[in-house]
Amino acid sequence: GESVGLHLPTLSVQEGDNSIINCAYSNSASDYFIWYKQESGKGPQFIIDIRSNMDKRQGQRVTVLLNKTVKHLSLQIAATQPGDSAVYFCAETSNQGGKLIFGQGTELSVKP
């Protein structure tokens, strides 16, 4: 069946270092991917998205990489700050227009 999963459930980094959060997906037909950030007690916040016709997209301090050959998605956060501490989810579209499949999430902890 379709699924999206994360390699690491927790990630601890030093403030100022770069963070890399990974995600594997199983549906090779998926053509749209999103990264969300969720802080405690709040709803997920959109970070960045990428379509399958691209392999890299950059935002402010964040970069998403898509490797369709191995069905792998990653989120890179540059110069990680304490405010980046949260749970990060990847999501992909299913074949049923608009429905997203979410991974389990990775908790990012930034040490000062």
Next chain:
Amino acid sequence: DGGITQSPKYLFRKEGQNVTLSCEQNLNHDAMYWYRQDPGQGLRLIYYSQIVNDFQKGDIAEGYSVSREKKESFPLTVTSAQKNPTAFYLCASSSPGQGKDQPQHFGDGTRLSIL
């Protein structure tokens, strides 16, 4: 500011009681969604609606019901048939974006607990 408003923030349910969670958006989005999130887990889709007066079951619809009488509103009722309703409930909306997928935008959730 445009956004998605969920209310209440905290809700308690007694045995045998139905409760309704509110979700309102002023983003003029056509599609709306309800998700359930359990501790340490991802989001699971309960129901979704692509257009007014139409909705579809998601992956875990049993024990829940919805309505979509207005574009801006998509209330979720947790019925007494849902035996394990304690969870964090998230509402989202998105715009079809001329046939291309668009990101879903989320409210800040309602935490439902059993008394």
